[in-house]
């Protein structure tokens with residue numbers, strides 16, 4: 016398993032240069048709106064965000080002859096370009112021993128529940144096409160000599176559907192898609208943050224007509240905040256996940272997503288209770304998940320208290336050194352926290368233990384120069400005394416070296432190299448880490464074409480709430496590619512983005528700018544900093560992996576109060592750049608209230624522990640144990656089966672967050688297509704269900 020590859024090849028996998036953006040064309044028109052000189056841009060479709068999902072949508076639309084532009088807060092920012100997103104789950108249609116079929120894959124994708132069955136099938140069947148088209152664009156997915164894609168098994172994946180170009184897979188995806196977008200001359204407005212979706216009409220006739228953005232490049236004396244108007248009847252939200260929602264987060268810096276933006280525009284959200292948490296290094300340093308070989312090397316995990324005293328905290332949880340070491344190893348492929356894995360001394364007891372250390376104000380480290388010390392009274396650590404699955408894996412990998420750093424060097428030298436690039440030498444120093452928020456499974460509610468409830472507004476990638484309670488590793492990137500393509504196909508078939516929108520929306524834009532500016536004040540006790548620390552602390556402490564009815568309810572009351580205060584007092588800003596952040600933090604405060612409202616409702620409704628969270632309850636059926644006995648404080652409710660079949664829908668009515676429930680959409684697995692019968696629906700475009708948009 017030693018990677019015998021020249022250094023420059025390894026370097027190319029970690030240092031991925033991005034293309035240069037061409038100069039932007041100036042605005043074709045200007046208008047004086049709400050006392051501001053506003054540049055007006057027009058397009059057939061505006062894609063908000065330039066991560067892997069947004070770029071895919073833009074490229075697919077442009078190829079179909081649509082008039083599409085991309086606006087992006089930061090061209091190569093966001094999760095795809097900046098995080099350790101390293102695998103994509105694809106259909107394994109290659110050899111008998113790894114054989115698969117789309118229905119089985121769809122079942123695996125939705126196995127955690129609360130996911131639409133048709134969406135899971137769309138993602139499964141779309142995956143082969145996504146893989147082939149990414150390869151066509153130059154994504155270097157690894158192959159065997161006969162052209163088969165090299166694959167491996169990841170979480171929630173029973174046959175080995177994942178593949179990877181190394182630690183920078185998603186950045187490489189952004190690169191090849193961006194190169195294609197530039198080849199196709201898709202106009203790209205960088206440093207452009209969408210701050211308001213503009214709509215027209217009422218009730219079922221309400222539809223999107225454009226967005227307001229803030230652009231550093233458009234700041235003038237007559238427009239100090241750089242407000243710009245993009246007129247467009249079609250909008251694709253591809254702004255990624257709400258990474259800033261939590262203090263303990265492995266998202267890159269500055270990921271705000273579009274939940275607040277969407278809520279304000281009356282767009283419905285779904286499954287906001289569902290996220291992913293796991294161990295990793297926080298965004299303040301170099302945000303990276305500590306899964307795979309990092310923990311399979313079995314380093315020593317310890318904490319340090321305020322007095323600088325070290326604690327071998329896992330020894331209070333596991334009964335033997337063997338049990339402790341084997342569960343540290345299992346975090347490699349059982350990476351996300353799951354309540355049921357806290358039972359029977361499983362691997363999520365590691366997450367719980369780290370959570371407790373952090374809550375007690377201790378810092379937690381991973382030391383690759385020490386094997387785990389013995390659990391008091393037990394034998395010392397030895398590779399001869401680990402569980403059978405661990406022994407077999409390390410044996411096969413040839414990782415019999417004495418020290419964790421040498422095992423890691425042997426199995427995955429890139430893992431060490433990667434941190435070195437960010438000036439962290441894990442071969443020399445212990446690595447500080449935490450249990451972090453990593454992914455939002457919920458988001459904007461969409462149908463199988465990426466349509467939201469607001470006509471003309473689509474959502475793709477992490478912005479969309481297409482995942483259910485769990486998702487197999489790699490499924491997020493695949494979903495972004497599949498739905499980026501599906502939304503583009505749908506928009507193109509509708510013909511609504513063939514040319515730039517010609518609508519006259521000055522009055523709507525003026526009202527929008529007035530509202531936007533009213534919330535930004537030169538004087539207010541509420542600042543970007545104060546809102547950020549309040550929201551992030553509340554979410555990490557009350558809505559992380561461990562929660563309960565009482566603390567979630569209290570957190571919700573506080574979140575509502577914060578939003579009421581923001582409405583009453585606005586947000587103070589000094590510089591223009593702070594004004595953009597002010598709007599984004601207003602949206603984030605709203606998103607946080609929406610998540611807590613859904614979580615509070617879910618728990619009151621008898622919701623149990625699933626996916627990211629353990630719902631603790633003195634009456635709960637499940638009781639994790641530590642070495643010294645039962646952990647009564649963490650007794651938790653079991654998952655309720657009924658909740659697997661439904662989803663919680665969230666919308667904003669006035670200032671109130673409202674909830675409803677809906678059943679998962681189903682799929683008839685026995686339905687078969689029949690060429691002569693079904694061809695006309697394709698030829699006439701009936702498959703796009705365009706009538707629903709009129």
Ligand SMILES: Cc1cc2nc3c(=O)[nH]c(=O)nc-3n(C[C@H](O)[C@H](O)[C@H](O)COP(=O)(O)OP(=O)(O)OC[C@H]3O[C@@H](n4cnc5c(N)ncnc54)[C@H](O)[C@@H]3O)c2cc1C
Pocket residue numbers: 063064065066067068069086087088089090091092093094095096098099100101102103104185207208209210253254255256265266267270271272273302303304453454475476477478488489490491492493495
């Ligand atoms: C550490 C880590 C590891 C992961 N590993 C995997 C993995 O192995 N496999 C997998 O499938 N998934 C993984 N994920 C999840 C996956 O990377 C993301 O879900 C995916 O990259 C999201 O892509 P996206 O295009 O939707 O959003 P992003 O890549 O986040 O892009 C969002 C874009 O929107 C822009 N933007 C945001 N707000 C605005 C606005 N208001 N106006 C204009 N532009 C805006 C941003 O600048 C950015 O360009 C991982 C995530 C993390 C954090």
